[in-house]
Amino acid sequence: MTAPLVALAQAVWKRPGGRAxxxxxxxxxxxxxCGPLVLPSPTAQGDLLHEALLPPGVGHLLGTDQLxxxxxxxxxxxxxxxxxxxxxxxxxxxxxxxxxxLIAGARxxxxxxxxxxxxxxxxxxxxxxVLLLVLAVWDRVPxxxxxxxxxxxxxxxxxxxxxxxxxxxRSEDFVRAAEALGAGRLRIALHHLLxxxxxxxxVAGTLGVGDVILLEAGLTYLGLGIRxxxxxxxxxxxxxxxxxxxxxxxxxxxGLVIVLTVLSVNLVGDALRxxxxxxxx
Amino acid sequence: xxxxxxxxxxRVSFPESGGGTIHPVDGVxxxxxxxxxxxxxxxxxxxxxxxxxxxxxxxxxxxxVEASSAIRLEGKDLMSFDERAMREVRGxxxxxxxxxxxxxxxxxxxxxxxxxxxxxxxRSVSRSDALARAEALLGEVGIADPARRLHEYPHQLSGGMRxxxxxxxxxxxxxxxxxxxxxxxxxxxxxxxxxLELLDxxxxxxxxxxxxxxxxxxxxxGRADDMCVMYAGQIVERASTRQVFxxxxxxxxxxxxxxxxxxxGPRERLTPISGSVPPPTAWPGGCRFAPRCPERFARCDxxxxxxxxxxxxxxxxxxxxxxx
Numbered sequence: 219m220t221a222p223l224v225a226l227a228q229a230v231w232k233r234p235g236g237r238a239x240x241x242x243x244x245x246x247x248x249x250x251x252c253g254p255l256v257l258p259s260p261t262a263q264g265d266l267l268h269e270a271l272l273p274p275g276v277g278h279l280l281g282t283d284q285l286x287x288x289x290x291x292x293x294x295x296x297x298x299x300x301x302x303x304x305x306x307x308x309x310x311x312x313x314x315x316x317x318x319x320l321i322a323g324a325r326x327x328x329x330x331x332x333x334x335x336x337x338x339x340x341x342x343x344x345x346x347x348v349l350l351l352v353l354a355v356w357d358r359v360p361x362x363x364x365x366x367x368x369x370x371x372x373x374x375x376x377x378x379x380x381x382x383x384x385x386x387x388r389s390e391d392f393v394r395a396a397e398a399l400g401a402g403r404l405r406i407a408l409h410h411l412l413x414x415x416x417x418x419x420x421v422a423g424t425l426g427v428g429d430v431i432l433l434e435a436g437l438t439y440l441g442l443g444i445r446x447x448x449x450x451x452x453x454x455x456x457x458x459x460x461x462x463x464x465x466x467x468x469x470x471x472x473g474l475v476i477v478l479t480v481l482s483v484n485l486v487g488d489a490l491r492x493x494x495x496x497x498x499x
Numbered sequence: 500x501x502x503x504x505x506x507x508x509x510r511v512s513f514p515e516s517g518g519g520t521i522h523p524v525d526g527v528x529x530x531x532x533x534x535x536x537x538x539x540x541x542x543x544x545x546x547x548x549x550x551x552x553x554x555x556x557x558x559x560x561x562x563x564v565e566a567s568s569a570i571r572l573e574g575k576d577l578m579s580f581d582e583r584a585m586r587e588v589r590g591x592x593x594x595x596x597x598x599x600x601x602x603x604x605x606x607x608x609x610x611x612x613x614x615x616x617x618x619x620x621x622r623s624v625s626r627s628d629a630l631a632r633a634e635a636l637l638g639e640v641g642i643a644d645p646a647r648r649l650h651e652y653p654h655q656l657s658g659g660m661r662x663x664x665x666x667x668x669x670x671x672x673x674x675x676x677x678x679x680x681x682x683x684x685x686x687x688x689x690x691x692x693x694x695l696e697l698l699d700x701x702x703x704x705x706x707x708x709x710x711x712x713x714x715x716x717x718x719x720x721g722r723a724d725d726m727c728v729m730y731a732g733q734i735v736e737r738a739s740t741r742q743v744f745x746x747x748x749x750x751x752x753x754x755x756x757x758x759x760x761x762x763x764g765p766r767e768r769l770t771p772i773s774g775s776v777p778p779p780t781a782w783p784g785g786c787r788f789a790p791r792c793p794e795r796f797a798r799c800d801x802x803x804x805x806x807x808x809x810x811x812x813x814x815x816x817x818x819x820x821x822x823x
């Protein structure tokens with residue numbers, strides 16, 4: 219599997235969008251990783267009278283908020299959190315979705331029907347509604363629980379995608395050849411079906427990261443999700459509503475970082491989709 | 500001595516959308532002996548490939564092999580085997596090579612991985628031992644530089660090489676029987692001969708029995724010891740290849756020979772068989788070849804059985820043998 223992965227990375231890099239997205243993501247990840255080493259603490263408050271709502275300048279590159287905290291530091295911390303949540307829950311969601319889709323597609327028959335009807339039912343419940351309900355009841359939800367919630371409500375689409383691909387691959391000659399060789403059901407699923415449905419899984423997983431980051435920012439903006447004083451991008455936009463006109467940097471910069479992050483994730487995702495599409499080369 | 504493989508009255512049924520049942524393979528019987536090659540010849544749609552799959556009980560859903568069929572491997576009826584025991588047979592005792600090496604290899608696994616998989620499906624050996632075995636097999640099927648090809652993906656190999664890889668996969672667990680389903684149809688003519696020679700050599704070296712499924716009489720000539728001609732799900736002629744080539748007893752077989760150009764002798768106009776193979780839903784009640792047969796007569800309205808046309812030579816035709 220290593221050679222195809224290298225080829226895939228090269229194909230993404232060859233596309234302008236894929237390259238831009240990859241570079242932007244790498245820079246954002248670097249910022250999220252290394253920023254805290256050089257920047258002041260995101261929770262450190264300065265002199266409330268003289269250092270609150272400072273415009274961007276030498277001391278504070280992106281200014282300070284109404285509690286005189288460094289906006290850049292808070293953005294970096296928020297970004298780190300967003301990336302962790304996005305990657306972790308998109309990964310969990312895609313693993314869950316791929317597992318369900320693979321089982322349904324490979325087993326067919328009753329198992330398939332039951333699993334897919336279940337997914338149909340789950341898809342009929344709006345994701346935001348479920349999340350709002352749970353988060354409204356569960357005050358101060360811990361981070362792992364939030365990640366899990368986002369994952370548990372985000373795998374349905376992937377499972378249908380993977381199931382459809384699995385059904386297609388299952389009828390291929392090489393699957394029959396593997397059966398004729400005496401390969402068992404599990405071996406066929408993991409060895410012959412899974413690697414051949416990897417393309418949609420990779421694409422769904424990548425695009426899922428952007429979705430989750432946006433969803434988390436939205437939930438936090440609604441006052442659910444991540445609670446202060448933990449810095450988060452959505453939370454920063456929420457907190458600075460009242461000073462938006464006088465100190466626009468307090469909300470514009472975190473907003474821009476959300477946009478930039480989701481945009482670059484989606485660029486990479488789209489480039490992956492194109493690279494994996496056999497009709498385009 | 501019990502024959503290596505004895506197939507009696509093999510019948511495959513598929514439910515029809517209208518509620519009925521069709522039998523694309525309808526009462527096929529033959530015997531395959533150790534070290535010999537038996538050819539199953541017929542046009543597309545005659546049920547020959549399905550027969551091959553049915554021997555491994557791999558008929559695609561919703562079809563099934565009817566319980567009245569008997570597939571005896573050294574006397575043991577495979578119909579009574581459970582799924583686990585069947586997995587031992589598949590690849591372990593009966594290997595299979597498919598028609599199209601382009602689609603029969605998994606595109607994301609290296610040649611070596613796929614051969615090693617065949618080894619490990621039936622032998623408990625380590626991965627590196629299995630790969631070493633795979634390399635030896637690649638050498639045995641005539642691939643130059645097997646150490647390099649071992650780590651290549653199917654798209655890096657030529658069609659002929661891919662078919663060689665397919666063959667080494669089928670041989671990985673040293674089966675006693677090799678089913679080759681149109682092994683050369685998808686290949687260039689020059690490569691076809693090489694692959695057929697390879698199959699012949701492997702049969703001799705390993706003492707395997709080969710069931711060669713083909714539509715090509717040219718492939719059968721000189722390679723198969725015995726042959727069965729299939730038409731519309733049934734065997735219509737069964738004899739040694741020499742007997743069939745010298746004196747084809749069934750009008751369908753004669754029609755097949757009439758459709759093939761010959762190099763020797765005067766140039767003659769080819770005489771194709773009129774009409775086409777009817778689908779299983781439209782088989783006539785009597786002799787299934789009757790509507791296309793130039794020699795049909797009143798008796799063809801009832802189904803003839805496979806009857807002796809000569810010693811060791813059976814044909815499903817009222818005109819065959821002394822009763823005619």
